[in-house]
Amino acid sequence: MAAPDLDTLVALAKRRGFVFGSSEIYGGFASTWDYGPLGAELIRNVKEAWWRRVVMAREDVVGLNASILMHPRVWEASGHVENFNDPLVECPECRRRFRQDDVPDGTCPHDGATLTDPRRFNTMFSTQVGPVQESAATAYLRPETAQAIFVNFKNVLDSTRVRLPFGIAQIGKAFRNEITTGNFIFRSREFEQMELEYFVEPGQDAAAYQAWIDERLAWWQEFGLDSSRLRLRPHGDDELSHYSKGTTDIEYEFPFGWGELEGIANRTDFDLARHAEASGETLTVFDEASKSHIRPYVVEPASGVDRAALAFLADAYTEQDVRGEKRVFLNLDPRLAPIKAAIFPLARNKPDLVKLARDVRARLAASWPVFYDAGGSIGRRYARQDEAGTPFGITVDYESLDDHAVTVRHRDTMDQDRVAVDDLHGFVAERLAW
Numbered sequence: 001m002a003a004p005d006l007d008t009l010v011a012l013a014k015r016r017g018f019v020f021g022s023s024e025i026y027g028g029f030a031s032t033w034d035y036g037p038l039g040a041e042l043i044r045n046v047k048e049a050w051w052r053r054v055v056m057a058r059e060d061v062v063g064l065n066a067s068i069l070m071h072p073r074v075w076e077a078s079g080h081v082e083n084f085n086d087p088l089v090e091c092p093e094c095r096r097r098f099r100q101d102d103v104p105d106g107t108c109p110h111d112g113a114t115l116t117d118p119r120r121f122n123t124m125f126s127t128q129v130g131p132v133q134e135s136a137a138t139a140y141l142r143p144e145t146a147q148a149i150f151v152n153f154k155n156v157l158d159s160t161r162v163r164l165p166f167g168i169a170q171i172g173k174a175f176r177n178e179i180t181t182g183n184f185i186f187r188s189r190e191f192e193q194m195e196l197e198y199f200v201e202p203g204q205d206a207a208a209y210q211a212w213i214d215e216r217l218a219w220w221q222e223f224g225l226d227s228s229r230l231r232l233r234p235h236g237d238d239e240l241s242h243y244s245k246g247t248t249d250i251e252y253e254f255p256f257g258w259g260e261l262e263g264i265a266n267r268t269d270f271d272l273a274r275h276a277e278a279s280g281e282t283l284t285v286f287d288e289a290s291k292s293h294i295r296p297y298v299v300e301p302a303s304g305v306d307r308a309a310l311a312f313l314a315d316a317y318t319e320q321d322v323r324g325e326k327r328v329f330l331n332l333d334p335r336l337a338p339i340k341a342a343i344f345p346l347a348r349n350k351p352d353l354v355k356l357a358r359d360v361r362a363r364l365a366a367s368w369p370v371f372y373d374a375g376g377s378i379g380r381r382y383a384r385q386d387e388a389g390t391p392f393g394i395t396v397d398y399e400s401l402d403d404h405a406v407t408v409r410h411r412d413t414m415d416q417d418r419v420a421v422d423d424l425h426g427f428v429a430e431r432l433a434w
């Protein structure tokens with residue numbers, strides 16, 4: 001079906017508790033977002049799906065969870081202080097500011113005035129560390145999680161048995177003082193990244209680069225994104241980051257157009273070389289075969305949790321005509337769905353039935369987020385869970401007291417199965433297996 005428009009998605013996200021504007025009771029705070037009860041589960045599942053595939057399933061990748069604040073010299077060595085700039089242009093009339101590439105014709109989209117010449121604007125957020133306001137205590141909020149991986153390269157080598165090729169993966173917050181934000185959670189100033197630095201012998205980098213492009217594209221498809229809305233876009237030489245020899249973006253066709261979901265970059269040995277020089281540490285690995293120390297090249301698949309959540313929501317949004325009525329549901333992959341099953345007792349005033357429904361809830365709640373809903377007509381209850389993307393609606397009815405079975409209704413097809421209460425956990429588990 002056609003992609004929903006962004007307003008429809010934003011409204012559903014708010015109505016059902018996926019995403020709220022930050023600080024709303026104070027009028028909101030520009031381009032910052034909070035994940036509500038369903039959103040918190042969704043992004044937990046996105047990160048789990050990534051971690052399982054990129055770290056757990058592999059013998060050659062280990063994880064890291066580093067601090068956001070790092071020594072300021074990290075960002076000098078990495079080139080971010082010098083190069084992490086966006087070209088900023090300004091309207092002399094209304095004083096609005098834009099990224100130059102967002103206004104290629106050089107005129108203000110609001111009043112048509114000719115914009116100023118571009119100047120370089122560093123998008124790193126700086127902050128003061130410690131109680132004394134002096135320049136020595138200036139630190140940055142990391143604009144990418146990757147640098148913590150390079151800085152811990154030696155620690156990981158010394159504390160694990162990794163051998164080339166190997167990767168270090170990390171999920172965590174990153175911050176950029178973007179000139180323009182927008183398109184809901186697509187571009188904000190605080191976001192979360194899922195990054196892998198995959199170290200290889202120089203000369204093996206081209207093959208690893210291609211292998212990670214293929215692997216990452218397959219992951220997005222496996223978790224439900226429509227292949228016709230995914231494409232690869234290699235960067236032109238003029239748009240490569242300061243550290244990259246080659247970058248390919250995985251783009252998704254969002255409701256507002258094509259946008260980057262993930263970038264896969266060949267960062268060569270740029271970062272390790274810069275940190276070795278600046279810190280004086282030897283950031284190499286010993287190669288038994290050649291009995292020499294080599295500085296690996298690195299291939300980096302880097303994606304965003306928030307963009308992933310937006311893409312999965314947009315792709316899952318489905319409208320259907322059911323006997324003249326519009327039905328809206330999210331056909332999220334069950335592994336990504338925030339709530340796995342909803343339990344609906346058909347009566348509230350029959351103690352035996354309520355007891356059984358509570359027992360069904362408890363059996364499933366030990367393993368997954370589930371929702372107990374005794375309110376309103378069964379049709380309303382289904383509709384609420386359809387919009388939440390809940391794959392299984394479980395009704396405990398009068399017959400359940402006799403046959404100790406329940407009706408399981410499938411979100412996408414609305415088909416129903418009668419399942420014995422004792423088999424229910426296995427029935428759901430089978431359909432949620434990673």
Ligand code: GAP
Binds near residue numbers: 185189307
């Ligand atoms: N370490 C490489 C790196 O940071 P990037 O392409 O600038 O590369 C990686 O960022 C991913 O982080 C992007 O593909 C995107 O998913 C996400 N991302 C970057 N800036 C973002 C922003 N302002 N808001 C939301 N997500 C962002």
